[in-house]
Amino acid sequence: MEFEKVIRERKATRLFSSKPVEDEKIEKILEAGRLAPTAKNLQPVKIYVVRSEEGIKKLDKATHGRFGAGTVLIICGDKEKAYSRENYSSYEMDASIVSTHMILEATNLGVDNIWIGLFHEDILREEFNIPDNLIPLVVMPLGYKSKLCPPSPFHNIRKKISELVEYK
Numbered sequence: 001m002e003f004e005k006v007i008r009e010r011k012a013t014r015l016f017s018s019k020p021v022e023d024e025k026i027e028k029i030l031e032a033g034r035l036a037p038t039a040k041n042l043q044p045v046k047i048y049v050v051r052s053e054e055g056i057k058k059l060d061k062a063t064h065g066r067f068g069a070g071t072v073l074i075i076c077g078d079k080e081k082a083y084s085r086e087n088y089s090s091y092e093m094d095a096s097i098v099s100t101h102m103i104l105e106a107t108n109l110g111v112d113n114i115w116i117g118l119f120h121e122d123i124l125r126e127e128f129n130i131p132d133n134l135i136p137l138v139v140m141p142l143g144y145k146s147k148l149c150p151p152s153p154f155h156n157i158r159k160k161i162s163e164l165v166e167y168k
């Protein structure tokens with residue numbers, strides 16, 4: 001798919017079908033995250049791929065934002081491995097860049113997705129034994145949109161470019 005089409009067509013999917021995402025597509029999505037730029041190329045990210053029935057049950061304890069997806073990524077920033085200086089660490093930015101690359105690749109491959117930031121971090125940590133140095137930042141359900149999926153209500157609402165950009 002052409003890049004402009006990818007960025008215009010990507011939508012937040014809030015109801016997935018039961019069709020599983022093919023392994024080769026998951027691998028391509030993960031590879032897109034691996035190739036994402038990070039501060040000083042430190043790659044301070046850990047991605048958990050949740051696909052098992054047991055893993056899905058654990059995930060559902062932490063968020064109501066799975067929307068029936070059979071594959072969910074948990075993207076964590078590693079605060080010990082991230083670039084840092086006084087009052088700053090790149091782990092959140094780096095994990096966000098990695099997540100964005102994966103969302104765009106998923107869309108490119110025809111895999112629907114949504115970026116979830118509403119979850120109980122403490123439950124994720126406990127259920128998946130996530131160490132203290134890793135900060136869960138994104139829960140990303142992946143799958144194929146259900147025919148019953150409602151349209152994303154805010155997708156086409158965008159500010160004018162003049163409200164976002166100022167030339168100096």
